Amino acid sequence: MSDATITNNIRRLRFDAGEMTQQTLADEVGVTRQTILAIEAAKYAPSLELAFRIAYAFGQPLEAVFQYEAPKAKGPRRP
């Protein structure tokens, strides 16, 4: 596993969507509830396709759902 972390706002977005259950979201994006649980807890980084499907389910852009934090030591990439 890399040092970089991928965080997400799925819990808050589910709350904003009228307390949408994990099962409802899982059914909507075509995975199991356990996978949604693991993604929410940042224990599993979803594939790009699944990340887009989750963002689409909330009607949000991808960056509003998932955030990428680069490893601190290396710093930002320069052009």
Add this chain to the structure above:
Amino acid sequence: MSSTERSAWIRLGSLLIVFVPYFLYVLRLFDGDGPVGRATCVAILAAAVTHGVLNALGQFALRLAFGRQMYDERDAAIDAISLRVSYFTLITLVLCALSTMALLGAITPLSSTGTILLPGFAVTSQFVFLCIVAAEALRHATQLFCYRRAAFA
């Protein structure tokens, strides 16, 4: 607990229930003085059939109780990790087992006829079979560990 996790529990359980007694039995056979070939063949057949039946019954009961299993990308990722672990284990164990037996043969004193006593085909094949079963058990255990605790990307 997802259906795929339950399925992994059943596969690990049936493997341990059948093959732990099997290897204990085979160990006793090799400890004795009698011929081992026929008894080992019967035992391995019985173990394979029992394992197959137990596993099939367990999966069938799981299907009846919880319906069709959904397999998603996290399951595939966990499968890939566990396969990698189990094949690495299998290769390492087989190499260790074979080299240990070769070393044992080399350091064993010469027999009265002056020939080096190497472990026979039956012992070697059981060692390799044990490595395969251990790797398979580790595969299911890794799956369960990933489902329960692991954080991975």
